[in-house]
Structures are given as structure tokens and as C-alpha cells.
Amino acid sequence: xxxxxxxxxxxxxxxxxxxxxxxxxxxxxxxxxxxxxxxxxxxxxxxxxxxxxxxxxxxxxxxxxxxxxxxxxxxxxxxxxxxxxxxxxxxxxxxxxxxxxxxxxxxxxxxxxxxxxxxxxxxxxxxxxxxxxxxxxxxxxxxxxxxxxxxxxxxxxxxxxxxxxxxxxxxxxxxxxxxxxxxxxxxxxxxxxxxxxxxxxxxxxxxxxxxxxxxxxxxxxxxxxxxxxxxxxxxxxxxxxxxxxxxxxxxxxxxxxxxxxxxxxxxxxxxxxxxxxxxxxxxxxxxxxxxxxxxxxxxxxxxxxxxxxxxxxxxxxxxxxxxxxxxxxxxxxxxxxxxxxxxxxxxxxxxxxxxxxxxxxxxxxxxxxxxxxxxxxxxxxxxxxxxxxxxxxxxxxxxxxxxxxxxxxxxxxxxxxxxxxxxxx
Numbered sequence: 001x002x003x004x005x006x007x008x009x010x011x012x013x014x015x016x017x018x019x020x021x022x023x024x025x026x027x028x029x030x031x032x033x034x035x036x037x038x039x040x041x042x043x044x045x046x047x048x049x050x051x052x053x054x055x056x057x058x059x060x061x062x063x064x065x066x067x068x069x070x071x072x073x074x075x076x077x078x079x080x081x082x083x084x085x086x087x088x089x090x091x092x093x094x095x096x097x098x099x100x101x102x103x104x105x106x107x108x109x110x111x112x113x114x115x116x117x118x119x120x121x122x123x124x125x126x127x128x129x130x131x132x133x134x135x136x137x138x139x140x141x142x143x144x145x146x147x148x149x150x151x152x153x154x155x156x157x158x159x160x161x162x163x164x165x166x167x168x169x170x171x172x173x174x175x176x177x178x179x180x181x182x183x184x185x186x187x188x189x190x191x192x193x194x195x196x197x198x199x200x201x202x203x204x205x206x207x208x209x210x211x212x213x214x215x216x217x218x219x220x221x222x223x224x225x226x227x228x229x230x231x232x233x234x235x236x237x238x239x240x241x242x243x244x245x246x247x248x249x250x251x252x253x254x255x256x257x258x259x260x261x262x263x264x265x266x267x268x269x270x271x272x273x274x275x276x277x278x279x280x281x282x283x284x285x286x287x288x289x290x291x292x293x294x295x296x297x298x299x300x301x302x303x304x305x306x307x308x309x310x311x312x313x314x315x316x317x318x319x320x321x322x323x324x325x326x327x328x329x330x331x332x333x334x335x336x337x338x339x340x341x342x343x344x345x346x347x348x349x350x351x352x353x354x355x356x357x358x359x360x361x362x363x364x365x366x367x368x369x370x371x372x373x374x375x376x377x378x379x380x381x382x383x384x385x386x387x388x389x390x391x392x393x394x395x396x397x398x399x400x401x402x403x404x405x406x407x408x409x410x411x412x413x414x415x416x417x418x419x420x421x422x423x424x425x
Contacts, residue, residue: 030054031087033077033095040126043118044106047097048127049073052135053087061091061141061305062131064124064157064165066150069104073097075353079419081296082145089305092135094127096120098149107152108179108186115160115211124157125164143303145169147290148232151224152179155240158219159207167220169299171290172229174236175243177206194235203239204246218247222279222302224295226286230376241280245269248277260298274301288375289357289382293420323347324423326356326416335405337364341383343418344397353390354398356383357417363407372400 036048063086067076073095077083086093098105098120111118131137144165146154151173158168159176178191190196198206208214221244225237245252254267255276263284270277279302283290291299300306327342345351359380360366366377374383389398416423 033074033083036127036130039130042123042126044120044123045099046120046123046127047073047099048130049077049095049097050131051077051083051086051093051095053083053090053092056090056092056135059136059138061089061143061303062094062128062135062137063091063303063305064094064096064128064142064144066096066105066124066144066146066153067098067103068146068148068150069098069102071103071150076147076150078352079355080147080291081293081420082299085296085300085305089300091141091305092131092137094124094131096124096127104149104186105153106186107149107156107174108181108188109184110180110182112156113160113177113180113210115214117160120153121156121160124153125161128164139164140166141303141305143167143169143305145171145296145299146173147171148173148288152232158221160210162211162214162218163216165219167222167303169222169224169302170240171224171295172226172232172288173223173240174232175203175206175240176210177203178236178239191236192232194233194239197235197239198242200242200246200252203243207243207247220248220275220277220279220302222281222299224281224283224290226283226288226290228285228287228376228380231288237280237282241267241269241278244278250277275304285380287380287382289355289380291420292357293417293422295420323421324416324418326418326423326425328412328416328425330410330412332406332410335407336403337406337410338401338403339412340399340401342397342399343392343423345392345394346424348394350394351390351392351419354385354392355419356423357381357420358383358413358415360404360413361406361409361411363409364404365406366402366404369402370400371398372402374402377404 031053033049033051036050039048065082077095082093106112106120109119112121142165144154144157151170154168154170155173155176174191178196179188223240227234250270256268256272258266260266265282267280268276325344325346329340331338372383374381392398
């Protein structure tokens with residue numbers, strides 16, 4: 001419950017992302033998300049959902065997309081852009097679901113951090129092997145991505161199963177082994193707070209020890225992190241870079257540094273192209289609200305799954321607004337205010353959960369909230385549905401509100417994103 005409380009409060013505008021847009025509508029095709037049972041060894045009773053696009057070729061690529069705490073495979077499917085990209089690029093997607101209290105994945109136990117040691121990683125690898133056999137996917141093009149708890153699991157799977165995964169992309173995660181505990185707890189406060197720092201060699205040794213004797217190629221890694229992440233704090237970004245560059249035998253000096261978008265700093269190690277061994281994207285002023293719109297496309301580029309290689313500096317074309325509308329009504333007095341927010345689903349697809357991102361003007365601080373949870377209490381914030389108002393039918397709406405204080409600036413947020421996609425106002 002402790003882990004659930006900590007990660008639910010900040011998780012992934014990622015929320016569905018959560019994650020983070022509308023919750024992007026499921027692709028307009030005959031393909032559907034399907035639950036699979038009996039897929040193999042599954043010591044922790046994970047659930048498995050599978051998305052197979054129409055017209056996949058022989059030997060398609062396979063992606064595992066791992067949700068945040070309090071999430072589920074179906075929520076990550078509906079709240080991220082990977083299924084739409086699977087339709088476009090014809091790869092298959094597995095969406096695992098954690099089943100323990102809090103719906104977090106085990107990234108801390110000794111079993112999880114050892115090759116074929118047990119726990120959640122074994123169940124996820126069973127899903128992969130099931131799909132590889134049933135759909136004849138290309139073993140050399142098996143990938144994993146995830147947000148928060150799913151990002152931590154991405155690190156774990158790349159570390160313990162380098163024979164299974166070719167590359168991974170972690171949104172707001174921590175290094176392999178950082179969350180390790182021996183007392184049965186699933187929460188590691190020192191790691192979450194960015195207080196664990198090791199040398200590149202020490203981090204690399206943790207990965208190598210997970211699969212003693214393995215001498216094959218190591219998976220490539222893409223790392224995303226916001227500087228204002230208050231749940232899995234920003235120092236974990238550099239610690240992951242240290243770990244995965246060491247695993248690949250690379251130094252800490254980037255081969256390329258650029259800014260693909262305002263506020264983003266991207267570094268590549270061991271190469272300057274889209275598929276460098278290690279790529280890291282630092283997001284200035286961003287909290288625990290990843291991935292956001294367009295980021296999944298950069299993951300697909302990094303994995304080499306795009307139809308056309310965009311070169312070393314792919315651009316992001318945000319999805320146009322119009323699938324959601326926000327009405328924001330303020331009532332202000334001397335140093336206080338209330339805000340009522342109405343979110344309308346103007347798309348043709350129902351939403352099963354929602355996450356609304358917006359930035360409060362400087363000096364405004366939230367003191368209480370109703371019909372939602374909001375984190376943090378100032379600056380760039382993320383509002384998430386509560387248990388009774390997550391579903392929004394096409395044309396329907398959900399409302400929430402909050403009270404706060406201000407220091408004279410009673411302006412309203414300039415823009416809103418629903419599950420990472422821009423809304424009209």
C-alpha cells in the first residue's frame with residue numbers, strides 16, 4: 001500500500017498514460033486488444049493482453065509495453081500511442097498487467113533481479129515466448145518500454161534478460177538493481193529519492209551479475225526523465241546513463257548532444273544516429289508525467305521500427321487538438337481561489353481513464369482537491385481521475401475542482417493535455 005500511495009499520487013500522466021491525451025483513441029482498425037491466458041510459467045499471476053494489428057508481415061517485431069503503478073495493460077493500451085504506431089509499422093504489442101495490491105511490478109526482490117529467478121519478469125518473458133512461437137515474431141526484434149514502475153521493469157528486463165530483448169525505452173525509471181530490497185518490501189525510498197549513486201562500473205556490475213556467464217550482445221537503452229520528477233527523482237536519470245554506458249563499454253562523454261525540442265536535451269553515447277547504443281532525453285521542467293504525445297514515435301525510431309529512418313534529429317509533430325475540450329472556471333478573492341474544471345471527450349472513442357496536464361501560473365498553490373487527485377501542488381501539475389469518474393463516453397464529460405492560494409497572479413492555465421494530447425479550450 002505504501003508503494004501504491006507514493007506512485008499513484010504522481011503517476012503517469014503517464015496515467016494512461018496513464019499515462020498521458022487524449023487517452024489516445026484505440027486505432028481505427030478491425031484489430032482489437034485481446035486477453036491471453038495459459039501463456040506459460042507465470043509465478044505471480046500476471047495478466048496478458050495482446051494487440052496484433054491487421055496485416056502484420058512474416059516475422060514481425062514484438063514490443064512489450066509495461067504500465068505504471070495503479071495502471072493496467074488495457075489502460076496503457078488506450079492511454080499511449082504504441083497501438084496506433086503498431087498499426088502504422090506492423091509490429092505486435094504485449095501489455096502485461098500487474099495483479100498485486102497497488103498494481104506495481106516487482107523490481108526489487110532478489111528473484112526479479114536474477115535471470116530466470118522468478119516473480120514478474122519470468123511471467124513477462126513467458127508472454128514473449130508465447131507470442132514468438134504463436135506468431136513467428138523475429139527474436140532479434142523484441143523490445144520493451146514502460147513508464148514509472150514499467151520503466152523500472154524495462155531496466156530489470158534488459159538487465160536480467162539480454163538474450164530476449166534487443167532494446168528498451170524507460171520513461172521515468174531507475175537503474176537496474178537500484179530498487180533492490182531484501183526485507184520483502186517493494187519500496188526503496190533512497191532510490192526513489194535519487195540518493196543512491198554508484199560508479200559506472202558498480203552499476204554495470206549489477207547488470208552483469210544478473211546473468212552470470214552471459215557473453216552475448218547487450219540491449220540498447222533509451223532513457224527519458226523530467227527534471228521536476230517528484231516520485232522517482234531526477235538523479236536517477238544520470239545513474240541510468242552511467243549504468244548502461246558501462247554495460248556497453250562506453251564512457252560518459254556523449255557522441256552527440258542536441259535539442260530536438262524546446263526544453264529537451266538529448267545525448268547519445270557510442271554513436272550519433274537514431275539507433276545509438278544509449279540515448280538519453282532530459283526534459284526541463286517536466287514532472288512524473290511521461291510519456292507525452294509524440295514521444296512514443298521517437299521510441300519506435302530508436303528501436304528501428306519506423307518505415308523510414310528520420311536521421312539523427314527526428315522532429316515531433318504534435319497531434320492536433322480537437323478530441324478533447326476543457327472548460328476552466330475560476331473564482332478568486334484576495335489571496336485565494338477555486339477552480340472548476342470540466343473535461344469533455346470529443347473523440348469517437350470512450351476513455352477508460354484520464355490524466356489532465358496543465359501548468360498553474362507562478363505563485364498559485366493547490367490546497368485541496370475534489371473528484372480527482374492532483375500532483376504536485378504547483379507549477380506543472382497532473383490531475384487524474386478517481387475510481388468513480390474515470391470513464392468518459394464520446395460526447396461525455398467529467399468534472400473536478402480544487403481550491404488554492406495565489407500571490408496576486410490570478411491567471412488561468414494557458415493549455416491542457418488529456419493523456420498527452422492537446423485539448424481545445
